[in-house]
Amino acid sequence: MGAKFRSVFDIIGPTMIGPSSSHTAGAVAIGRAAYKLFNGPIRKVTVYYYESFAKTHRGHGTDYAIAAGVQGFAPDDSRVPRAVELARQHGIDIRFVEEEGPSPIHHPNTAVLEVSNDNHSIELTACSIGGGSIEIRQFVIDNITVQPAGPLPIIVYIDHGKKHPNAVELTGVVEKIAPFYRKQSLKGPINDIYEFDIKNYMSAATIQQIEKQFKNVICL
Template sequence: MKYRTVFDIIGPIMVGPSSSHTAGAARIGRIARSIFGKQPEWVELSLYGSFAETYKGHATDVALIAGVLDFDTNDPRLPESPKYAKEAGIEVVIKTEGAVLEHPNTAKIRLQSGSEELEVVGISIGGGKVEITELNGFDLQLSGTSPAILIVNHDRYGVVAGVTSLLNQERVNIGNMKVSRKEKGKMALMVIETDEQIPMSLIKQIRGLEGVDQVLSMDDY
């Protein structure tokens, strides 16, 4: 395994107590917030495995709420994030689940604002590093270390080519790309990680493509 900085080994600058159960949880929440693109009105946090067993002692639920509020791992407001969520008018529901999943440090976050909803599943893999493994039922593998766009589209000829053509015209370099679908000919998901943040003007062009249903963007963390 390659490390880019010393913080990949010792973990991020953070409000403790745990890099995996606190800092990692905050990053999962913050990535979910970034993908959702706005402050939600309602949040449901479902905790699995070790997260479910030890969340009170490690403040995992508090960290997830902090992330949803867009607080960084070292934000001094993190320990009091439930108070800030209440002040912001965000209803938070916390659930512990008994299901055994592939990774013990797993959280599912459901965000809602008006008619808009988003469901994200993330895992904390240690040292504050995380992966987003599911988005609205689609499987994916997203670390949050690079800017990314997530495109929900109809599974048909020409949609992927249309997106990559626009990126090429704007000289945006693709670092990683994955296309998945639940069923042939139905809805699909494109996950494209890039070397630089994609401008809103380009995102609007992608949203205008035939066959594209939704475009979500994510900053790097």
């Protein structure tokens, strides 16, 4: 199992635009995870907030933070505060729903995102654990439900048409350059999904190497 916080820069950092690291910077990170997992033009986003997120999202700027993330912006991008308008200008229908009940994953800073276009939809359940760090507790792609350990980084591989049983080659590479503490194999009717919980943060070079060598691999 990995620690939740694994870098001194989780504690001293990120450099960000306010006002809240958990409700703004962390929310950008949740939106970005959905953007990467969706991996295509987004037309509709529905955000369901729970507990502290439901009560304080307006004051904390959580709405524009998630909108920024689903457009792929970084937490210190100057467009972050205008991201809801920008999303709507770019034809993304984005809505925010305050849920009354408890978080489905028992964390007060929980957001569930449904992201779709005409052909494709995903669902992501994540929480913001403080200082801009997040955990991804569940996502659904192609009707396959995946429950990672939570802390990032996470590597996701979608094997379209089940052409690479058990993702042998990818597993070998990941094991070598980004050691993991858990691998999950999830079988769908048409596609398989493999998920790796990685021990330490990956360098940009490592991410680039994996994404270049393998198609349909997403590094979160």
